[in-house]
Amino acid sequence: ALPIWRKNCGAHSLEDLRERLLKGACVYILFPEGTRTRTGEVAPFKPGLGRLVAGTNIPIVPCYLDGTFAALPASRTVPRWKKISARIGKPLLFANTTNDRAGWQSLAATVEEAVRALAT
Template sequence: MDWQLRPARDTELSPVARLRSHSREVGLAGAVVQGLWRRGVRSYLRLFHQLDVVGRENLPADTPYILIANHSSHLDAMSLGAMLRGPAARRAFALAAGDVFFGSVRSSAFAAWAVNALPVWRKRTSSKDLNGLRERLEQDQLVYILFPEGTRSRNGEMGRFLPGIGALVAAGPVPVVPCYLEGAYACWPASRRYPRPGKLRLTIGAPLEFSAIANDKAGWMEIARQCEQAVRGLKG
């Protein structure tokens, strides 16, 4: 194996700026905290939600790839992240709403250090930001956890997928793995402050690839359509 040394992407950033940066590196301390967090989340999901994962064999053997799913609860990202194992778990970043999870230093620290989230600002994420996320996904062999609806459902029904997912994968080699999570809305809808016990079932579908679709707005819309169709097709 050929090893290459390079400076950390976030070396020049201040501690606070690093929390909200798409260039943030995990580091040793972060890896320890996130490992403990994943272990705690897995125990919680097993004890209180009896999380059942179907189709784990559909996960690619190697990174990079993107996990997508329907979005109705804060349990969604926890469930997708918890079912990953090995290097994929350590390389996984959840793409989270910046206005929700990165509004203050305290919430940014939790999102960065525990959840390993990267912010996506709903009203000011630029094409440059998306290109940077795409470049890092491929170069660093990461896993992104992404909810293409852009926000949690307020009634439990899946909404239309937005084209941002297309900008990350169009005309490229990175596969997209569709997932469907059942039970999360009943356990922890957006209207509740805290979750309640209830069973969760996560179904993982076959990976999708979009190397033949043009990297333009029409291509992004088509990718969003295909991804939405694949996720809907997993609903029990």
């Protein structure tokens, strides 16, 4: 596990993770919203997701987790026993996405759209 801390986390943390992804066969599960919401709705994705894979052949597999808010709302620290289901989309590639702020934001928006589509 490689946590990305909200505070005192510089660009080097994302660059380190990007290098690990480029070096070998590994899988990371990321939550690009960066936090749990107070309403259970999907929050806007952070552009750091784009920083990890823009301009590479690293696939992103969009997933929607249903039931997580009922199991662990932001107001709780101990989860409840609730049914959680996962909907998994097709892998997305962003080799042609520019590795800059505009590319990162575009990539994050595309993945967010794919995740939201899985919610319906």
